Amino acid sequence: MQITSRFTIAVHIITAIDYFKDSETVTSNFLAGSVGTNPVIIRTVMGKLKDASIIEISQGKSGIALAKKLSDITFYDVYKALDCVDEAGLFHFHEEPNIDCPVGRNIHSAMEAELQSIQDAMENRMKEITIADIADDVREKIRIAG
Amino acid sequence: MQITSRFTIAVHIITAIDYFKDSETVTSNFLAGSVGTNPVIIRTVMGKLKDASIIEISQGKSGIALAKKLSDITFYDVYKALDCVDEAGLFHFHEEPNIDCPVGRNIHSAMEAELQSIQDAMENRMKEITIADIADDVREKIRIAG
DNA sequence: GAACCTGTAATCACAAAGATTACATGATAA
DNA sequence: TTATCATGTAATCTTTGTGATTACAGGTTC
Secondary structure, three states, rough: OOOOOOHHHHHHHHHHHHHHHOOOOHHHHHHHHHHHHOOOHHHHHHEEEEEEEEEEOOOOOOEEEEEHHHHHHHHHHHHOOOOOOOOOOOOOOOOOOOOOOOOOOOHHHHHHHHHHHHHHHHHHHHOOEHHHHHHHHHHHHHHHOO | EEEEEHHHHHHHHHHHHHHHOOOOOOOOHHHHHHOOOOHHHHHHHHHHHHOOOOOOOOOOOOOOOOOOHHOOEEEEHOOOOOOOOOOOOOEEEOOOOOOOOOHHHHHHHHHHHHHHHHHHHHHHHOOOOOOOHHHHHHHHHHHHHH
16 A cells, blocks of 8 residues: 555656756656656646646746745645545545444444544644755755765 | 555454454454455454464364453554555655656655655554554443444 | 647556455364 | 364455556647
């Protein structure tokens, strides 16, 4: 079980849009080259980031730009934009516990709040991390090692 | 993306083993009836719980028993026993970032620690919840509503 | 209008999850 | 000791989700 690579691709994209904004025309083809994947993957990820008002996209030759400051884009924003975990929740509950069994008919509601608290712990941590943290680290690594 | 239902099945199993220990012979067939799945699924889950020294299994007619007190079995113990998230980690990193791109060759190491901290937040919360919390709640719900 | 970009539908390949059948192995009770 | 019943596990199948790719429609800019 893993959270889709589209999440790390999205963080990569946002970081690259910022890094190359003054030196390159940033397109889905350009980003696909940096990420190492297909331009269609990039465009679907970009579409979701656009829907979440994280980036701005104009067709033609104008390229892509950020809609917010990097320090205002959290991991949680990206995670939600890409719908990494849907409304069903992080945990997959077995669907047919036996309601004729006293444990079977009560186990779901007994676990629900605890499972949610685990998901909340993960998501709350994601709200504390911004893309600026990553972009700053990338720039520092480039400065040191090239 | 969801964590396998084997996790909630395992919690269900452990709770049921405790609940029925004095009134029923608890077998994989009996548990499959309560969970609403196939006995083979139950047996594979039980095998992993046994490997983690959470339950004890004897063949023949003796049934299944807990190897620890419910209050000594955490969600994290069960999660680790079932290998819900393997050594690759919770997040799936895109595998081929372009090393000729300064962002591409540094993005992985720049994100690594942050991604790990998110996974840690989730796992640390799991360490705080025990099966006893669930079993107590199930008994209470049975007492109130049957 | 030419050139270039995004948007998206339609496939395809691959992997993982869950369900199921079948059978070997081991333990217990009579 | 043998019949009975449980677990252990290999093998198969279906379904679902992810990621990759092709193809083309729709906009934008020069």
